[in-house]
Amino acid sequence: MMKMTPMLETFVMHFGEMGSRWGFNRTVGQMYALLVISEAPLSANEIADALNISRGNVSMGLKELQSWRLVQMHHVQGDRKDYFKALGSIWDMANKVFEERRKREMDPTLSLLRDILLDAPANEQEKYAQERLQEIHDLLENITKWSEELQRLSPEKLETLMKLGSGVGKVLDMKDKFLKSS
Amino acid sequence: MMKMTPMLETFVMHFGEMGSRWGFNRTVGQMYALLVISEAPLSANEIADALNISRGNVSMGLKELQSWRLVQMHHVQGDRKDYFKALGSIWDMANKVFEERRKREMDPTLSLLRDILLDAPANEQEKYAQERLQEIHDLLENITKWSEELQRLSPEKLETLMKLGSGVGKVLDMKDKFLKSS
DNA sequence: TATAATTTTCAGAAATTACTGAAACTTCAG
DNA sequence: CTGAAGTTTCAGTAATTTCTGAAAATTATA
Numbered sequence: 001m002m003k004m005t006p007m008l009e010t011f012v013m014h015f016g017e018m019g020s021r022w023g024f025n026r027t028v029g030q031m032y033a034l035l036v037i038s039e040a041p042l043s044a045n046e047i048a049d050a051l052n053i054s055r056g057n058v059s060m061g062l063k064e065l066q067s068w069r070l071v072q073m074h075h076v077q078g079d080r081k082d083y084f085k086a087l088g089s090i091w092d093m094a095n096k097v098f099e100e101r102r103k104r105e106m107d108p109t110l111s112l113l114r115d116i117l118l119d120a121p122a123n124e125q126e127k128y129a130q131e132r133l134q135e136i137h138d139l140l141e142n143i144t145k146w147s148e149e150l151q152r153l154s155p156e157k158l159e160t161l162m163k164l165g166s167g168v169g170k171v172l173d174m175k176d177k178f179l180k181s182s
Numbered sequence: 183m184m185k186m187t188p189m190l191e192t193f194v195m196h197f198g199e200m201g202s203r204w205g206f207n208r209t210v211g212q213m214y215a216l217l218v219i220s221e222a223p224l225s226a227n228e229i230a231d232a233l234n235i236s237r238g239n240v241s242m243g244l245k246e247l248q249s250w251r252l253v254q255m256h257h258v259q260g261d262r263k264d265y266f267k268a269l270g271s272i273w274d275m276a277n278k279v280f281e282e283r284r285k286r287e288m289d290p291t292l293s294l295l296r297d298i299l300l301d302a303p304a305n306e307q308e309k310y311a312q313e314r315l316q317e318i319h320d321l322l323e324n325i326t327k328w329s330e331e332l333q334r335l336s337p338e339k340l341e342t343l344m345k346l347g348s349g350v351g352k353v354l355d356m357k358d359k360f361l362k363s364s
Numbered sequence: 365t366a367t368a369a370t371t372t373t374c375a376g377a378a379a380t381t382a383c384t385g386a387a388a389c390t391t392c393a394g
Numbered sequence: 395c396t397g398a399a400g401t402t403t404c405a406g407t408a409a410t411t412t413c414t415g416a417a418a419a420t421t422a423t424a
Contacts, residue, residue: 005304005308037310038307038311039307039310054413057414059372080369081369082370104203105204125190125221139273143276153350161350168335169334226401235383236383238386238402241402263400
């Protein structure tokens with residue numbers, strides 16, 4: 001059974017509040033927080049108990065967390081219940097969230113923009129509009145490519161990149177030098 | 183007056199749908215799309231007309247867009263009405279959106295985590311939880327620093343970085359070499 | 365196969381969020 | 395100061411989203 005200390009309860013509730021800003025709803029956020037801070041896998045009933053929400057809601061929430069590939073189902077010898085655990089490292093989690101959000105927030109717009117930009121502008125107004133739309137399109141495409149790139153990077157390189165911090169600018173300068181002299 | 187062709191209407195409506203995923207509501211998304219594709223600044227009434235929404239709603243929406251610093255008020259000689267225009271380049275816009283979302287989505291969590299991590303864990307459960315929380319904290323802090331860094335970068339360098347694409351890995355290797363040899 | 369344990373579904377209730385429109389407010393010209 | 399032109403506010407309503415809980419479905423066991 002999962003009984004939470006006030007400290008942990010605070011965190012779980014906060015994650016619930018933030019959840020809605022991150023693209024899922026309050027209870028899904030709470031469920032995920034709970035699974036992250038719990039060492040042992042939890043059953044759906046334990047989750048419902050710990051958070052005081054209905055069994056049905058837990059079922060739907062777990063489905064959503066699985067669709068984000070943020071939790072993993074787990075089976076325990078001689079127990080018919082399903083148990084759940086947060087998946088992977090925090091890095092993996094951040095990756096999943098970014099990827100999923102990109103899919104939901106950018107891909108549909110990108111695809112609509114591609115369609116729109118195939119048509120020739122019908123008048124001055126559309127001409128101006130298409131120019132702006134082209135810019136948005138290019139930006140989204142860049143961000144998409146870039147984020148795919150980051151995902152492909154090994155965790156160590158990502159770490160290096162992250163720690164680089166204010167060094168980014170310098171490294172970029174360096175790159176120019178390097179390319180010039182080679 | 184702003185009368186939209188079907189193509190533009192499609193785009194505006196789509197941006198409305200996406201708006202909710204981007205952190206503002208449908209009408210705010212529509213309003214922003216409208217301002218982006220419109221060359222001339224628009225008055226609040228023109229916006230309300232073009233989108234078929236109430237004057238009051240437009241007023242609240244403009245307030246929100248201004249709080250995101252995505253639109254700019256404009257005065258026209260000899261006209262008492264306020265006119266509005268999307269602010270800056272698409273790059274500026276993306277910057278603002280990232281910054282604003284960071285403030286709303288990460289800063290509060292970061293600050294809560296800092297507090298929680300000040301307290302010593304009371305038992306085994308809290309010990310495990312705090313380890314996870316520390317990881318989340320470090321991750322968020324890294325992302326925050328990194329995004330501040332990107333904002334500080336000049337547009338040209340940003341451009342370079344973006345276009346780098348799959349070259350990121352190589353540049354990182356290079357950096358190691360460079361540092362070793364200096 | 366029957367039944368017990370568990371999970372999923374989904375109609376309706378509850379909660380939240382967005383929108384309207386009329387009233388209050390502000391600003392400015394005369 | 396007055397009133398016309400415009401903007402903002404906000405109480406109430408509408409729309410949307412989330413949550414519950416009981417019924418249906420699934421799965422394992424005997």
